[in-house]
Amino acid sequence: MTNDNEASxxxxxxxxxxxxxAFRPRFGPDGLIPAIxxxxxxGDVLMFAHxxxxxxxxxxxxGLAHFWSRSRAKLWKKGEESGNLLKVREVRTxxxxxxxxxxxxxxxxxxxxxxxxxxxxxxxVIGSGVKSGETSLEIAALPQxxxxx
Amino acid sequence: MTNDNEASxxxxxxxxxxxxxAFRPRFGPDGLIPAIxxxxxxGDVLMFAHxxxxxxxxxxxxGLAHFWSRSRAKLWKKGEESGNLLKVREVRTxxxxxxxxxxxxxxxxxxxxxxxxxxxxxxxVIGSGVKSGETSLEIAALPQxxxxx
Numbered sequence: 348m349t350n351d352n353e354a355s356x357x358x359x360x361x362x363x364x365x366x367x368x369a370f371r372p373r374f375g376p377d378g379l380i381p382a383i384x385x386x387x388x389x390g391d392v393l394m395f396a397h398x399x400x401x402x403x404x405x406x407x408x409x410g411l412a413h414f415w416s417r418s419r420a421k422l423w424k425k426g427e428e429s430g431n432l433l434k435v436r437e438v439r440t441x442x443x444x445x446x447x448x449x450x451x452x453x454x455x456x457x458x459x460x461x462x463x464x465x466x467x468x469x470x471x472v473i474g475s476g477v478k479s480g481e482t483s484l485e486i487a488a489l490p491q492x493x494x495x496x
Numbered sequence: 497m498t499n500d501n502e503a504s505x506x507x508x509x510x511x512x513x514x515x516x517x518a519f520r521p522r523f524g525p526d527g528l529i530p531a532i533x534x535x536x537x538x539g540d541v542l543m544f545a546h547x548x549x550x551x552x553x554x555x556x557x558x559g560l561a562h563f564w565s566r567s568r569a570k571l572w573k574k575g576e577e578s579g580n581l582l583k584v585r586e587v588r589t590x591x592x593x594x595x596x597x598x599x600x601x602x603x604x605x606x607x608x609x610x611x612x613x614x615x616x617x618x619x620x621v622i623g624s625g626v627k628s629g630e631t632s633l634e635i636a637a638l639p640q641x642x643x644x645x
Contacts, residue, residue: 365611367633368619368632368633368634368635369632369633370621370623370631370632370633381530381544383532383541383544385534385539385541389539390534390538390539390540391539392532392534392541392588392597394590395530395532395590395595407621407623407624407631408624437620438620438621439541439617439619439620439621439636440617440619440621440633441543441544441609441616441617442609442610442611442613442616442618446544446616446617448541448617460590460591461591462514462591464591467590467591467595468588468589468590468595468597469588469591470517470588470589471586471587471588472519472556472587472588472589474519474556475556475557482519482556483517483518483519484516484517484518484519484589485517486517487588
């Protein structure tokens, strides 16, 4: 399945993409929709990837996060080799339905990043410019946001 | 300023984009980098947008979130008209430096979405298919993730 927006039934009269309760994911011209992945318990952003319609379908059908690997040009079941599967606990979309947010629990070793870090976002930007020498990165622990016990 | 990756000094020997502490944001062929915005205190995803190099520069220089409005094709200081400015408390980048994560506090009325919702992600996907009738949306409160007191 590719971009099926054209085949989706129209919204009801008076509805907009912002107000409808119909799920009408809007894939881009490349057939992809961006997906933000956060940790269900802590709210930390773990990773960011893209889904095509097949990946979104597989994610909803299996409860495990699937993406479209742009570098390998294939469906990508996250953690299939490493065991670090992402169990999807909640799926959201945004006001204009062109972004997906997955709240997940990580299986296996609790690692979401290919570097071995729990989150891909292990570096903080410091400094106030973007020219070389004005801004750099530092390794940072994830924010201290914790779910209530 | 547009995509200045070409002008950036090379990484040091033995460094990779994943290991360097040099900030080398990788803008796409369209000159844009995706930006995820979360609430500093709760971890909720508030919105998702894109930055060009000017928007990233302005964000770092002012501490207020700036994006590139693709629909209006102009620099967009978030909240400039509504007063719902986004005060940037932390900026992160991911392993391959092609995504930006901003942790923010919302000024004004505490609203990040143009619909008036606090977060753009006010609808949860329910159901397990993506064909019409198998999957729909429901209005959902933000997850109960709270910062420690």
